[in-house]
Amino acid sequence: MTSDLEFRLFNASKEQLVSLLQELAVRHPVILTEIIELSENFVPKINNEMIDEVDVSIDNEAAEDWDFNGDNDTLAEFDSLSRPTLPPLDFESKQQQINSYAERLQNGELHQSIGSALLQLLREAEARADQHDYQGALDLYALVVDKRLAEQNTPLVYIFDKALDESMPFLEALLSETSSSITLDASIPATPLLTPPMRHAWLERLFTLWLKRLDLHQTEEDVPEIMLDVAWNDDVTLLRALVQNELQQQKKAGYSNIVDFSRQHRIRALEKFIKELPYL
Numbered sequence: 001m002t003s004d005l006e007f008r009l010f011n012a013s014k015e016q017l018v019s020l021l022q023e024l025a026v027r028h029p030v031i032l033t034e035i036i037e038l039s040e041n042f043v044p045k046i047n048n049e050m051i052d053e054v055d056v057s058i059d060n061e062a063a064e065d066w067d068f069n070g071d072n073d074t075l076a077e078f079d080s081l082s083r084p085t086l087p088p089l090d091f092e093s094k095q096q097q098i099n100s101y102a103e104r105l106q107n108g109e110l111h112q113s114i115g116s117a118l119l120q121l122l123r124e125a126e127a128r129a130d131q132h133d134y135q136g137a138l139d140l141y142a143l144v145v146d147k148r149l150a151e152q153n154t155p156l157v158y159i160f161d162k163a164l165d166e167s168m169p170f171l172e173a174l175l176s177e178t179s180s181s182i183t184l185d186a187s188i189p190a191t192p193l194l195t196p197p198m199r200h201a202w203l204e205r206l207f208t209l210w211l212k213r214l215d216l217h218q219t220e221e222d223v224p225e226i227m228l229d230v231a232w233n234d235d236v237t238l239l240r241a242l243v244q245n246e247l248q249q250q251k252k253a254g255y256s257n258i259v260d261f262s263r264q265h266r267i268r269a270l271e272k273f274i275k276e277l278p279y280l
Contacts, residue, residue: 086128089136091143094121098147105156115159118144122167129174134193138178141171142205149208161213168222175202175230194230200238203227207242214269215262224273236277243274 009017098121101114125140148160164171178194194202210223231239250267 086124086131086133086136089128089133089139091139094140094143097121098143101159102151102153102156105153111155111159114156115163118159118163119166122163122170125174126167126170129170134174134178137174138194138198138202141167141174142202145205145209149205149212157216161216168226172222172226172229175226179230179232196232196234199230199232199235203231203235203238204242206230207239211246211266214266218262218265221269224269224276228276240274240277243270243277246270247274 012020097117101118104114105111121140121144125137125144128134128140129137144160144164148157148164151157151160175194179192179199181193182191192199206223206227210221210227213221213223227239247267247270250263250270253263
């Protein structure tokens with residue numbers, strides 16, 4: 001820390017420091033978690049020092065009015081940082097950020113660094129959902145998933161898949177919630193937050209993601225369960241059409257003397273999925 005900055009922080013008031021942290025959290029939502037975690041390291045120490053000082057310097061009558069549970073004004077104000085109001089989503093800026101990953105990787109940036117940046121984007125989507133900015137959260141998730149579907153760089157594909165693995169439970173909860181929650185607006189017909197066109201777009205997006213991950217990882221996926229959870233009864237026709245079209249594409253590929261395990265795995269997964277559709 002530079003001496004000038006250190007001097008300013010030491011001479012700032014409590015209100016100014018809280019305001020500074022709030023502004024940083026709003027401008028850079030991804031550092032909010034670190035602020036909260038770091039605060040846990042020094043807040044208990046401050047409380048213990050306060051308690052020791054009280055035992056020495058104040059009498060019993062004053063001690064009755066002291067809050068030994070740590071519920072003081074400083075902590076109350078700091079706790080308000082846990083949910084700063086995020087600015088409106090700058091979609092173009094986020095898109096540019098994601099599009100820069102390939103160049104950063106080519107320039108020698110570590111995979112872990114790019115993966116961390118991607119996870120921060122997904123954490124922002126979670127924060128937006130927590131603040132009921134469901135559209136912003138869905139837009140961020142869609143941006144990440146669509147980039148994963150279009151990506152041809154194998155190392156970057158693995159980075160995207162690893163990040164999506166960590167955030168998939170929250171995405172599932174978000175899609176399920178918005179698919180079933182009804183907008184309360186008397187001026188328009190009752191409709192879910194995730195409108196039918198949006199829901200269909202997400203089902204198609206998830207279906208494509210599922211197939212790509214099947215071919216790459218050759219493992220069981222949770223994506224089919226997410227599709228079944230999000231889909232309405234009216235969506236069965238769409239899902240069945242997607243599966244049947246893919247099965248037809250596999251048949252058109254013809255047969256070969258060389259066993260294609262990836263193709264066989266895909267066909268078995270598709271056949272298993274289509275059997276589950278009537279039970280929606």
